[in-house]
Amino acid sequence: MPSLQETQPLNLLLVDDEPLARVRLRTLLEDLAPVCPTRVLGEAENGLAALEWLQNHAGEASVDVVLADIHMPRMDGLELAGHLAGLEQVPAMIFTTAYDNHAVQAFELDAVDYLLKPVRAQRLQAALDKARLRRPGPDATRLQALGQRLRGGRSHLPCHERGRLLLVPVAEVLYFKADLKYVTARTREREYVLDETLTHLEEEYPERFIRLHRGALVARLALAGFERAQEDGDAYGWALLRDLPEKLPVSRRQWAVAREQAGA
Template sequence: MPSKILVLVVDDERYSRDELIHLLSSDSDLDVIGEADSGESAIMKAIQLQPDVIFIDVEMPKMNGMEVAKSLLELKKVPYIVFATAYPDFAVEAFRYEAVDYLLKPFDDKQLQETITRLKKRIQKNEQLKKETHPSKLAIEGDEEIIYIDPHDIYYIYREERITKIVGKEFEYETKMPLKDLQSRLEPYSFFRIHKSYLVNLDYVSRLIPWFNGAYQLELKGIKEKLSVSRNYAKALRERLEL
């Protein structure tokens, strides 16, 4: 299981968001990295922050929780979903979207703890399956050959125009494979999106330097140049790096 379970809370009512965030924050394994007050905002923040789990209200204006869940299932990194609502009528439909649980307002401490326990077990089980099934080598197909790379040897990956470049220990390879596809393949390893065009191996991070407008520069062991961290990813990156 990840050192911290990253949580996004979605509810159009401020009081409900604050209450749930307060209750979730009491568990040291959970880290609430963001909140959203609408379905549209929830999807944008899910893409930017890459949470492990999203707690979603069902009844919201314009785009309801079920519609949000349907959209989330189309993302490359699909978060776990927990519905948190005052309406019991949608429970059956909720589990069509692979929901971990269906919490009813007002929140009951015991019920919430049972949900968190269920969530942790689901994550732990899936993480174990990934370790057992992920390939030991990353296959990069070139014009005339297939190159196999140990993911642990990769420093970072970046996209430049229509070419993706993989930089590692004593090598640099090019591929036409989209960055999002590589991110999906490398999900079982310690890779993190720091910019729309950059993916880094967190095992090599040595220093994070404040830059301007909330952005940072990142130093990696064995690499001279500094990498830019977009402010949209900075907070989530710090949460991943820090104890």
């Protein structure tokens, strides 16, 4: 006799930038309903939209499984998996894609399964059955490190603020500053407190950010120039920013290196 867990529907979130692909998944799920009960709670066209959907529906029925394409605009399925791993309730991941060159990476990301399009009913049922038996979520730190290696850097950084997950676009960050065990990311609009380290960020984005001193990285595109400090102190010089009136200190050790990297 099947257990209650085996008969209760799995709550799903479908994530694919192709509407027809989502329609096909819904059709397959309806066909499988007698032997594999599921309930589609929502749909999203990319990873960002999926995270927004989860935020907007927090407190409602939790998502058990996310079926996500890998190649999507704005945020792909691999990066989505990394952000999901940081949530309090981590859904299982099943990747659906037209390409077979990410299978190894998908399983390294602790995905339940990896389905090639066009998805077949038998394979989908097998993947959902595995998801039903699997409950522990993937390790967020391992996903972050692996995601960095696979994609050359995340497009968004997570900021947990007042019980919500905010996503900071890396392209909008003007600088990072370290403060105790946290790092502050500054955009034109505001500051975000991140659970990151400067060393990790410097390694993840070597082409985008320049080290100014042990406590700061600045975006190359945000630099307006450099000036020498007028008095002795912690700063040997200052980095001038294009969009903010404030200056960032540059250490003696990093002065020549930062200027050379910036082409100054």
